[in-house]
Amino acid sequence: MKLTPYIxxxxxxxxxxxxxRLRYYTGIVTYMVNVSVxxxxxxxxxxxxxxxGEFTFEEMITYVSVGFIIRTFYFNNxxxxxxxDILLGHIAAKMTxxxxxxxxxxxxxxxxxxxxxxxFTVPTALAILVVFPLRAPASLHSALAFLAxxxxxxxxxxxxxxxxxxxxxxxxxxxxLIRAKYFLVEILSGLLIPISFFPDTLAEISRxxxxxxxxxxxxxxxxxxxxxxxxxxxxxxxxxxxxxxVGLGHWFWRKAATKLTVxxx
Amino acid sequence: MAVIEVSRVSKRFKTYDRKEGVWGGIQNLxxxxxxxxxxxxxxxxxxxxxxxxxxxxxxxxxxSTTIKMLTGILVPSSGSIRANGYVPYLDRHQYTRGIxxxxxxxxxxxxxxxxxxxxxxxxRIYDVSDRTFEEQLEIFDAVLDLKPxxxxxxxxxxxxxxxxxxxxxxxLHRPRIVFLDEPTIGLDVVAKENIRQFLKRIxxxxxxxxxxxxxxxxxxxxxxxxxxxxxxxxxxxDGSLEGLRERFECKSQIVFExxxxxxxxxxxxxxxxxxxxxxxxxxxxxxxxDKKKVASAELxxxxxxxxxxxxxxxxxxxxxxxxxxxxxxxxxxxx
Numbered sequence: 001m002k003l004t005p006y007i008x009x010x011x012x013x014x015x016x017x018x019x020x021r022l023r024y025y026t027g028i029v030t031y032m033v034n035v036s037v038x039x040x041x042x043x044x045x046x047x048x049x050x051x052x053g054e055f056t057f058e059e060m061i062t063y064v065s066v067g068f069i070i071r072t073f074y075f076n077n078x079x080x081x082x083x084x085d086i087l088l089g090h091i092a093a094k095m096t097x098x099x100x101x102x103x104x105x106x107x108x109x110x111x112x113x114x115x116x117x118x119x120f121t122v123p124t125a126l127a128i129l130v131v132f133p134l135r136a137p138a139s140l141h142s143a144l145a146f147l148a149x150x151x152x153x154x155x156x157x158x159x160x161x162x163x164x165x166x167x168x169x170x171x172x173x174x175x176x177l178i179r180a181k182y183f184l185v186e187i188l189s190g191l192l193i194p195i196s197f198f199p200d201t202l203a204e205i206s207r208x209x210x211x212x213x214x215x216x217x218x219x220x221x222x223x224x225x226x227x228x229x230x231x232x233x234x235x236x237x238x239x240x241x242x243x244x245x246v247g248l249g250h251w252f253w254r255k256a257a258t259k260l261t262v263x264x265x
Numbered sequence: 266m267a268v269i270e271v272s273r274v275s276k277r278f279k280t281y282d283r284k285e286g287v288w289g290g291i292q293n294l295x296x297x298x299x300x301x302x303x304x305x306x307x308x309x310x311x312x313x314x315x316x317x318x319x320x321x322x323x324x325x326x327x328x329s330t331t332i333k334m335l336t337g338i339l340v341p342s343s344g345s346i347r348a349n350g351y352v353p354y355l356d357r358h359q360y361t362r363g364i365x366x367x368x369x370x371x372x373x374x375x376x377x378x379x380x381x382x383x384x385x386x387x388x389r390i391y392d393v394s395d396r397t398f399e400e401q402l403e404i405f406d407a408v409l410d411l412k413p414x415x416x417x418x419x420x421x422x423x424x425x426x427x428x429x430x431x432x433x434x435x436x437l438h439r440p441r442i443v444f445l446d447e448p449t450i451g452l453d454v455v456a457k458e459n460i461r462q463f464l465k466r467i468x469x470x471x472x473x474x475x476x477x478x479x480x481x482x483x484x485x486x487x488x489x490x491x492x493x494x495x496x497x498x499x500x501x502x503d504g505s506l507e508g509l510r511e512r513f514e515c516k517s518q519i520v521f522e523x524x525x526x527x528x529x530x531x532x533x534x535x536x537x538x539x540x541x542x543x544x545x546x547x548x549x550x551x552x553x554x555d556k557k558k559v560a561s562a563e564l565x566x567x568x569x570x571x572x573x574x575x576x577x578x579x580x581x582x583x584x585x586x587x588x589x590x591x592x593x594x595x596x597x598x599x600x
Contacts, residue, residue, distance in 0.1 A: 008389035015378045093373040095338045096366040098358050099390055258340045258354070261278060 009104050010111030017115050024120045031068050031124045032131070038064040038192075039132060053196055059223060060194075062135040065128050066222055067191050067215050072121040074154040074214060076109035079181070082165025083174050091260065101257075102249050105165075106158045113154055138224025145231060149218035152238030156213045159245035160185070166249065169256035190216030210241040268442060268474050269312040269335065274344030275498075276305040276330050304330040306498035307344070314441075317468045317475040319489035319506075321482070327498045328478040332446050335476065336366050349441055362391060365435035369447035372431055374419045380430050381415040384437060391438035398437070405433040408463045425456030432460060436467060443467075445477040449484055461487045482587075494591065501591045509587070510557070517561060518580045519552045520545070524573040534567045 039061060046057040055063065082105065085091040094101065128134065137143035164181050168174045186192055188211035195206045195216045206212055217234045220226040226234055281297040283289070305327045312318050322328050333339040334346060337353030337360055346353055351360035367373065374383040388398050405411045409429040419427060428448065435443055448464075449457045465488060468475050479485065485492055485506060492509060494502040502509060523529070526547035531537065540554040552564060561579055568574060 002392070004392075005386075005390040008386045012375055012378065012382065012386050015382055016375065020377075090371065092333060092336075092338050093366065093368055093371065095357070096336045096361050096364065097390055098361040100358075260339060 005099055006103055006107035009099075009107040010114065013108035013111030014115045017112055017119075021119065024116070024123075027072070027120055028124050028127055031072065032127055035065050035068050035128055035132065053194070054225065055194065058133060058135060061132055062223065063194060063219050065132055065134055067219055069121060069125045069128060070150060070153065070215070070218060071191065072124050073113055073117055073150065074157045075116075076112060076158055076161060078105045078109050078158055078161035079165035079174070079178050081105065081108075082162070083168040083178070086168045086260075087172065095257070095260075102162055102246070102253055105162055106155075109158050109161075110154070135223070137222050142221055142224045142227075145226075146218055146222040149213075149221050149234070149238065152235075152242055153214045153218050155242045156210050156238070156245060157185075159242065159249055160210065162249040163245065163252060166252050166256050169259055185211055185214065188212065189214040190219070194219075208237075210245060213238050213241055266314050267311040268314045269310075269348045269476070270346070271311070271331075271335070272309050272345050274305060274308050274331075274334060274341045274346060275303060276327075276334060276339060277342040278302045278304055303498045305334070305341075305495075308495070308498075308500045309344075310493055310500065310503055312474060312476060314474055315468070315472045316491060317464070317489050318477070319485035319492045320476060320478045320495065321480060321485060321492060322478075322495040323480060326495045328495060329446055331495065332366075332444050332476070332478055336364065336444055337361060362438070363441045365438070365440035365443040367428075367431050367435045367443070367445045367448055369428065369445070369450040372419055372427055373434055374427070374430060376420050377418055379416050379418055380422075383419070383430075383434060384415075387434055387437050393438050397439065401437050401439065402433075405436070405463075408466055409433060409459065425452050425459070428452060428456065428460060429463075432463060436471075436473070439471070440473065442474045442476070445475065447478055447480075449479060449481055457481075457484075464488055494587070496591070516553055516586070517556045519554075519561065519564060519568070520578050520580070521550055521552075521568055521572070521574050522576040523548050523550070524575050529572060533571050534564075536564060536567065540564065 042057065042060050042064065046052060046060070050056065052060070085094060094104070137146055160181070164174065164177060167177055171177065188195075188206055188209060190206075190212055191214075195203055195212050197203075198206060206216075213234070217226065217238070221231065221234070278301070279299050280302055281293075282300050284292050284298075308327075308331065320328055320331065330339065334341050335348060335353060337357040340354045349360060349363045353360050374380060375386070384398075384402075387393075393401075402411065409432065411429060411433055414422060414426050414430055417426075419430070422430065432445075432448065435445075445464075449460060452460070461484065464475060464477075467473055468488075475488075477484070477488070490505055492502065492504070492506055493500060494509075502512075504512075529542075529544055529550055531542035531550075534540075534542075536542075536552075536554070536559065539559050540552050543551045543553075545551050552568070554561075554564065565577055565579070568577065
């Protein structure tokens with residue numbers, strides 16, 4: 001596969017988003033509000049307690065805040081975009097190009113994420129840092145591993161969205177499905193509550209599911225709670241799930257493409 | 266040499282009839298009534314290299330579905346298609362490198378960014394060298410006057426400007442075959458003419474094979490020597506435009522409005538043998554004639570000279586009328 005066209009797609013996405021800068025200024029406020037809400041919830045829960053589970057209050061606030069900060073990076077709307085392509089018929093023009101539709105979507109999402117890293121992630125992080133006491137990464141080693149884990153977090157999120165989006169070929173309207181996935185990912189990725197707080201069985205299952213790789217895993221690495229063997233396992237899981245989900249998406253799209261109907265015109 | 270071979274191709278869709286009303290809506294939840302629609306039914310034709318073919322039919326006739334199968338977007342339900350040596354939907358990746366596509370109803374360009382950025386992206390997708398890219402832009406600029414548009418975001422272009430850019434985008438990588446689905450839809454006369462000039466030039470100079478769908482007969486008259494007519498999924502005619510004219514009467518119609526309500530004696534005009542006259546109401550009359558036998562200018566002159574006329578309008582045969590005529594005869598013709 002030649003890479004240049006996909007880099008070009010990423011670049012286009014970057015340019016496209018420049019046209020809508022304003023969205024991000026409101027986004028920063030939204031994320032501040034989110035973090036504040038969880039700050040007060042956890043503050044109430046920690047009243048009179050040193051720690052809950054393996055987290056001290058300070059650690060929990062770091063967990064929640066960094067969780068929302070990295071969400072500004074890995075998040076994308078591939079599912080919605082595919083649904084739109086299919087619903088509005090834009091898919092026709094995109095299929096007449098010699099590019100892989102899956103990688104085109106992932107490349108565009110990557111371009112957006114790269115853009116958001118500077119325009120959204122950094123300002124949000126600064127804004128949150130001013131108000132809430134955050135901990136630095138546990139060590140340089142943890143910090144580097146955390147950055148690497150973010151790549152898996154992006155890939156797993158993107159690959160999942162592609163799979164959900166592809167369902168639109170069969171279902172046409174997938175808004176309900178997208179919403180269901182949204183909440184499922186918020187919970188199972190550990191964005192709202194650390195996975196170690198789940199009931200035992202669910203926690204055990206979640207440890208092997210791909211969702212935790214999106215939020216929980218990079219956060220545990222950031223805080224130095226995953227080290228040594230656990231770190232290696234989480235990277236292997238990240239690599240494994242990325243391959244499986246991208247492979248699944250590839251197979252699903254090939255199958256779905258033969259069933260395409262083009263709306264309008 | 267044939268570059269496109271379509272043989273006995275059909276495309277069937279399944280749609281669901283919906284029942285009306287609240288109760289019908291509830292029934293739809295439980296039980297759906299599938300119905301098979303044949304968008305394209307047993308269609309065969311070939312296109313030679315360098316040909317410019319008009320594919321016409323009324324709305325919903327199956328034109329777009331055919332184009333979508335030819336471009337590899339849709340998979341035929343039965344039959345086979347070979348184009349440029351590939352089976353479009355199977356070898357989509359290699360096949361699409363050699364074709365260009367324009368859908369008149371929507372743009373292939375990126376909506377929010379400058380046109381030139383879209384071109385740059387396409388250049389990378391199709392692996393176009395810097396030199397070819399510059400050369401192509403020069404050619405397009407000469408005919409389409411492209412340069413002033415390059416740095417404008419697509420959403421700020423008028424429909425005509427956008428179509429010029431879309432056409433350039435489709436030809437950028439020097440495709441062997443170009444499919445144009447309604448390239449002149451919604452355009453004014455000047456913009457249409459612009460685009461026709463461009464297509465003519467590209468077709469003759471670069472020997473690109475062009476298949477274009479339209480429901481504007483004048484596109485075909487200006488551009489194509491050969492027409493395919495499709496209606497309700499069936500191919501009704503495959504042959505030259507002259508063949509079509511000869512084979513099917515092309516009735517034209519003149520409606521004229523009198524200054525004062527009078528009973529007109531049409532025999533005074535001297536066209537009684539070849540023209541059918543009819544008084545529509547007190548003021549308006551209609552003359553139906555065959556353009557091959559009667560020159561419309563002569564007829565108009567006779568009307569204006571011998572009657573007190575306020576207004577004259579001339580209607581040519583539209584493609585819909587020809588199709589209706591062919592259909593009413595119920596024959597599949599070739600000439």
